[in-house]
Amino acid sequence: MKSPLSCRQFGAEAGHQVFYFHGTPGSPEECEIFDSCAKTHNLTFICYNRFALSPNADAFTYFQQLADEITDKAVGKSVDFVGFSIGAFIALQVCSLRLYTGN
Numbered sequence: 001m002k003s004p005l006s007c008r009q010f011g012a013e014a015g016h017q018v019f020y021f022h023g024t025p026g027s028p029e030e031c032e033i034f035d036s037c038a039k040t041h042n043l044t045f046i047c048y049n050r051f052a053l054s055p056n057a058d059a060f061t062y063f064q065q066l067a068d069e070i071t072d073k074a075v076g077k078s079v080d081f082v083g084f085s086i087g088a089f090i091a092l093q094v095c096s097l098r099l100y101t102g103n
Helices: 028-040 059-074 086-100
Strands: 007-011 016-021 043-048 080-083
Touching: 007 028, 016 028, 016 059, 016 086, 028 043, 043 059, 059 086, 080 086
Parallel strands: 016 043, 016 080
Antiparallel strands: 007 043
16 A cells, blocks of 8 residues: 655645645745635645655656545545646646546
């Protein structure tokens, strides 16, 4: 069984899930800025440490690994994506894979 990719979570404990994709340079900790506002609006911001993925993976595998992690974490619920800088491009790639596979 694969081990889940590490992530940071801020905001409401069980709110609507918003997956945040940081820029480069950047880190999962940067979405802490949304903590207070997310709690107020019942949102849960989740940001994966995408630098922990294999740097040798091809682009499709890299995006698919992120999509799989999000699918596992979302447990069938609808989610939103937010991306900052290059993170916006990554969010779009992952979103397209989730839509393509029906997740």
